[in-house]
Amino acid sequence: MRLVLFMAAVLTPVAALAQDAGNIPWNRSLTVTRTSSDDDIRNVFRSLLQANGLSVAFAPSVKQKVSFHLENVPIEQAFTQLVDEHNLTYSYNPGTKTVSVNAATGGGGSTADRKAAAFVTLNSVTYAEVVQAINNLGLGLGGLKYDNASRTLAISGDADRIKQISTLVENLDSVRKRQGPAGAKLGPEEVKVIPLRFTDVGPSTRQFQGKTVTVPGIADTLRTALGLDDRAATPAGSDASSPAFTAQYGAPRISIDPRTNSVVVQGSPRAIAAVEKIISQLDRPLQMVEIEVLIVTANVGVARQLGVNWRGSQVNVSTPYSTAIDTGTQPNTSGGGAGGGTGQVTNGANGQLFSSNGLDALSLLPAAAAGATTASFVIRGGQAVIQAQLQALASKDRARILSAPKLVTLDNITARITRSQNIYVQVDTRSPTGGGLGGVGLQEIQTGLTLEITPSIVPAQSDRDQSLVRLNLRAENSAPGTGSFGQIDVNSQEVQTNVLVPDADTFVIGGLFDDSQINSTSGVPYLKDIPLLGELFKTERSQKSLGETIFFITPRIVDERSVLQRDIAVKEGSADYIRRARAELNDNGMENGKPQKPKTRRISVSALEEDE
Known part of the structure; x- marks a missing residue:
C-alpha cells in the first residue's frame, strides 16, 4: 500500500470554488504517475495539460508549492484534485485550447478552518470492504472519493480522521495479503491429517556396503509447490506457502509427521482441499522395473620360465x-x-x-x-x-566367473549390485600435526565389482510404439595391487553412461580390461650377457594376464497385476487349489483322474531365435 499525505491550506469561507472540469475535452485513456516534493504548482498544471494537448495560463497569485505522489491516476482526476485542494478556479477557451487558472476570491480564514487530504492506494483490499470497516468503526464516509480504475482512495477532512482511515486501510491490506483475495470467502480454518500410502513423507536413508543411499520422499516436492522452507517440519502459524498458492486458496500451514508418515494441513477448507489434491497426485504407486544382469568375468594367464642355476x-x-x-x-x-x-x-x-x-x-x-x-x-x-x-615352466590359465543377479526396483530409484572384497590395511592413528599418543589402526578398503542402475520408464505414446527404459548406469571394477612399504594399491576401471533401451531388450557394457605383462631376467652378472654361453648363467621369467568384465543388462517393465496373480499363494486344499489342480490334469491329458487321448495342438512358429 502506498500512502501519500497531500496537505494544502484551503480557506473554507470562499465565495467561489473550482468549476466542473467536464467542459475540458479530456483524454480518458491518459493516466499520470508522478512524485513531487515542494514543486511549483504551475509546473504540475503545465505538465498535465500539455499531456492532454492543451495550453495553460496562470494568474499572478497562482504560485503555491505542492508535494504529492500519484500512481496511474486519470489525468482529469489529478487536475480536479489539485484545483479543489488549493482553492483555485479555472476557465477554458475552446478557440485557443487554453485553460486559465486563477486563485479563488474571498476572505481569509483561521487555522482551525484549514483542511487536509491524503491519497491511499488499495492493493489487496477492496473499496467495499473499506467502506464496511469504516461504517463498523463509526468513522463516517464524508470526504471519501474512490477511483476504481487506479484503485486510489482520496480522503479529505480532519488530519486525525485521515490518519485513522489510512491506518485502517493499511491493516486491512496486510490481513488480505496473508489470506489472499478470496480470504473472506475461505471460511474458518480447519486441521486435517493426510496419511500417505505409497510414498514416504520424508527422505529415507539406507546403508549398503558401507555407503549411505538416500531415497527422497514427498516432503521436498511439497516444499517446492507450497513454498516451504528447508526444515523437516514447518511449525504451525508460519506463513509457508507460495504467493501463487496463497493468492488462490489462502495461506495454509503445513507440517509433516514422519512417525505416522502423514502430512498435517491447517487452513481453510479450500486450501486443505487443494493441498490434498496435490498429495493425491503425488502419492501413487510407482511402476516397477525388473533388471536382469548377466556379469561375465574372463581371465587368461600365460607364464613361462627357463633358466640354469649353479x-x-x-x-x-x-x-x-x-x-x-x-x-x-x-x-x-x-x-x-x-x-x-x-x-x-x-x-x-x-x-x-x-x-x-x-x-x-x-x-x-x-x-x-x-x-x-x-x-x-x-x-x-x-x-x-x-x-x-x-628349471622350466610353461603354464596357461583360463578362468570365467559368471554371475546372474536379478532384482526389482521402483521407477527412478537406484538399484545397486556389489561383489566386493574388503581389505584392511594398517594406518597411523596419530594426528596430522604429530600430536597424540599415536598407534596403528585398521582402515577398510573396498574392492570388487559395483553396478549402480537407475531406471526411468518412458511410456509409449501410442499402441504402435514400444515403451522404453532410460538407464543411468555406473559400473566399477577394482582389484587390489601389489603395493609397497605396507601400502595397498587399488586398480580400478569405471564406466558411466545413460542409454535408452526398449522394454525387455538387452544392453551390453564391455571394455573393462585389465591387461598386465611382467618380464624379468636374473643371473650371474657379466656371465649372463655373454652370447650363447650366457644362457647357462641366467633365468628368464615371463608372465602375462588379460581380464575383461562384460555386463548384459535386460530391463523389463513389470505389470503389477501379473506379479500379484503369480505371487499370491493359494491355500492347499481350498476350492481354488482343487480347480487349478484339475485344470493342470486336463492340460496334461487327464480328465477326472483318467488318461485321455492326447489332444493335437497346432503351433505356428513365426520366428526362431537361438542364443549362444
Missing part, C-alpha cells in the same frame, strides 16, 4: 680354508629322508675331507611347484661338489 663348493684338505658359490639354486627344505642331505668338512684318516652324506641330485631338488619342471645334476668329488639345476 652351486659349487671346494674344500682344501691341507688348509682350513674353503670356497663356495651359489647362483640361485633352490634346495629342498622339507627336511628328513633323502631331502635332508648336507655337506660338511670332516676329519678323515688322510686329513680333512668334504663329506657329502646324502648330497645327491634327488636331495637337491627344490620343493615341488605346480606346473614347473626341474632337473638337478650333481658332480661330487673328495674335495669338491658342483650342482647344476635346470
